[in-house]
Amino acid sequence: xxxxxxxxPDDPDLLKAMIAALSAENAKMSASLRAHDLLVQALRVRIAxxxxxxxxxxxxxxxxxxxxxxxxxxxxxxxxAEAGTVPAVDEEEAADExxxxxxxxxxxxxxxxxxxxxxxxxxxxxxxxPECGGALRVVGEDVSEMLDMIAAQLKVIEIARVKxxxxxxxxxxxxxxxxxPIPRSMAGPALLAYILVSKFDDHVPLYRQNEIFARLGAGxxxxxxxxWCGGAMKALAPLIDRIGKDVLSTDLLHADDTPIxxxxxxxxxxxxxxGVKQGRIWVxxxxxxxxxxxxxxxAAYYFSADRKGEHPRKHLAQSGGILQADAYSGFGExxxxxxxxxxxxxQAACWAHxxxxxxxxxxxxxxxxxxxxxxxxxxxYDIERQIxxxxxxxxxAVRQEKSRPKVEAFRAWAEQQLGRIPGKxxxxxxxxxxxxxxxxxxxxxxxxxxxxxxxAAERGMRPIxxxxxxxxxxGSDTDGETLARAMTIIESAKMNGLDxxxxxxxxxxxxxxxxxxRLDELLPWNWQPQATETSRSDAA
Numbered sequence: 001x002x003x004x005x006x007x008x009p010d011d012p013d014l015l016k017a018m019i020a021a022l023s024a025e026n027a028k029m030s031a032s033l034r035a036h037d038l039l040v041q042a043l044r045v046r047i048a049x050x051x052x053x054x055x056x057x058x059x060x061x062x063x064x065x066x067x068x069x070x071x072x073x074x075x076x077x078x079x080x081a082e083a084g085t086v087p088a089v090d091e092e093e094a095a096d097e098x099x100x101x102x103x104x105x106x107x108x109x110x111x112x113x114x115x116x117x118x119x120x121x122x123x124x125x126x127x128x129x130p131e132c133g134g135a136l137r138v139v140g141e142d143v144s145e146m147l148d149m150i151a152a153q154l155k156v157i158e159i160a161r162v163k164x165x166x167x168x169x170x171x172x173x174x175x176x177x178x179x180x181p182i183p184r185s186m187a188g189p190a191l192l193a194y195i196l197v198s199k200f201d202d203h204v205p206l207y208r209q210n211e212i213f214a215r216l217g218a219g220x221x222x223x224x225x226x227x228w229c230g231g232a233m234k235a236l237a238p239l240i241d242r243i244g245k246d247v248l249s250t251d252l253l254h255a256d257d258t259p260i261x262x263x264x265x266x267x268x269x270x271x272x273x274x275g276v277k278q279g280r281i282w283v284x285x286x287x288x289x290x291x292x293x294x295x296x297x298x299a300a301y302y303f304s305a306d307r308k309g310e311h312p313r314k315h316l317a318q319s320g321g322i323l324q325a326d327a328y329s330g331f332g333e334x335x336x337x338x339x340x341x342x343x344x345x346x347q348a349a350c351w352a353h354x355x356x357x358x359x360x361x362x363x364x365x366x367x368x369x370x371x372x373x374x375x376x377x378x379x380x381y382d383i384e385r386q387i388x389x390x391x392x393x394x395x396x397a398v399r400q401e402k403s404r405p406k407v408e409a410f411r412a413w414a415e416q417q418l419g420r421i422p423g424k425x426x427x428x429x430x431x432x433x434x435x436x437x438x439x440x441x442x443x444x445x446x447x448x449x450x451x452x453x454x455x456a457a458e459r460g461m462r463p464i465x466x467x468x469x470x471x472x473x474x475g476s477d478t479d480g481e482t483l484a485r486a487m488t489i490i491e492s493a494k495m496n497g498l499d500x501x502x503x504x505x506x507x508x509x510x511x512x513x514x515x516x517x518r519l520d521e522l523l524p525w526n527w528q529p530q531a532t533e534t535s536r537s538d539a540a
Contacts, residue, residue, distance in 0.1 A: 255312065279306070299487070303484040
């Protein structure tokens with residue numbers, strides 16, 4: 001800055017011209033930054049609106065638009081950060097559909113888990129004063145924090161089994177070789193856990209992982225990664241089956257399904273199409289946390305080559321109780337009366353699906369009737385927010401007192417409106433959807449355990465939707481089954497608050513030596529990490 005000042009001209013007119021040019025440039029940059037800021041805010045609001053339209057599962061068109069807007073928003077935020085003028089926006093404010101205030105709010109502090117490793121770097125000024133040479137004494141310290149990252153790295157573990165012979169009997173003594181997650185494979189449990197979580201939870205295909213490992217100094221062939229994935233899933237198979245069996249043993253389940261593209265080599269060979277067919281991933285969720293139930297949360301995923309009703313009937317053959325799902329006809333036989341008058345399942349309908357139908361009509365036509373339907377259903381959700389996490393008995397009492405009158409009023413109003421509107425319109429279809437299944441929509445008023453909607457299952461399907469953006473299709477039906485099984489153990493671990501990578505690494509290290517009759521100890525809701533060698537020696 002001083003060097004530039006020395007080169008400034010002495011002519012006042014030239015100085016004024018330079019100042020004017022700099023002021024104009026500064027004003028232009030400020031205007032550009034304000035425009036970028038406004039565009040960021042507009043994109044935030046647009047994303048929030050699209051997400052509100054979803055109400056759970058959404059069309060592929062909306063998902064793609066949200067994804068593109070989020071990418072554009074990220075690029076703009078990076079540009080603003082480079083300019084040093086990143087706007088601090090509260091996420092709750094961004095969710096509001098109204099205009100965003102230009103006033104900036106303080107940036108929220110990043111959260112770091114309590115167990116994160118810490119390193120203290122102490123900057124000591126010394127023992128003597130730099131001014132007078134006098135002795136210094138400690139009067140306090142200023143501490144600030146900086147978050148840094150330790151780069152991932154691979155390591156080779158050499159397992160040396162020392163051979164010893166007895167001086168008396170000449171017997172050879174050697175410790176048996178430890179079991180490996182995959183017999184005769186050099187892949188360790190932590191590496192296999194990383195590969196599985198990267199592929200099935202972070203949706204990083206194996207060919208990309210091959211590139212990552214190459215940067216870390218290990219040339220692991222794609223075919224080797226495939227073999228390791230298959231071997232790890234084979235080792236986990238008994239535990240995954242146990243998770244599915246335990247989840248489906250409950251008497252209250254959420255169910256949903258979603259399509260995935262599957263490569264069909266037979267069609268490609270026969271020239272009957274592009275060689276891709278549409279398979280399905282099914283999910284059955286147990287989640288008693290909303291009503292303080294005792295059973296741990298979990299999810300069981302299954303794959304099928306089509307959407308025939310025989311698949312959910314097969315999955316749920318040994319189950320019974322209450323099933324909360326959409327109006328898919330394939331579930332129909334599960335609700336039909338048996339010879340003795342009983343049913344395998346009672347049907348609980350989803351108010352979020354009904355609400356979504358009215359919302360589609362309202363956004364398309366601006367219908368006041370659809371808007372009123374949304375407001376009436378919204379009041380039911382206001383009550384549900386007040387009783388979330390409360391015991392089933394309390395939830396039932398509140399619903400009987402506050403929700404039932406509103407539900408009965410909604411039905412009377414819906415029947416009245418249905419007689420006034422065109423019978424073939426989308427609005428009439430929305431009303432008939434609810435009225436034709438009215439007993440199912442009212443089941444949550446009779447049982448405090450029943451949720452008002454099926455969002456638990458729809459949340460279970462979100463990882464599949466995210467994955468579809470990263471892989472075009474499953475390679476075969478077998479790949480679809482592997483995906484479903486991997487999702488079962490990973491999502492169940494996440495629902496129980498576990499780090500899936502740490503959980504899988506520990507389980508893969510132990511499962512071959514674990515007694516089969518004690519397999520339940522490794523279920524996500526029962527799992528306790530095994531003590532390390534260091535902790536065992538400290539305890540001794």
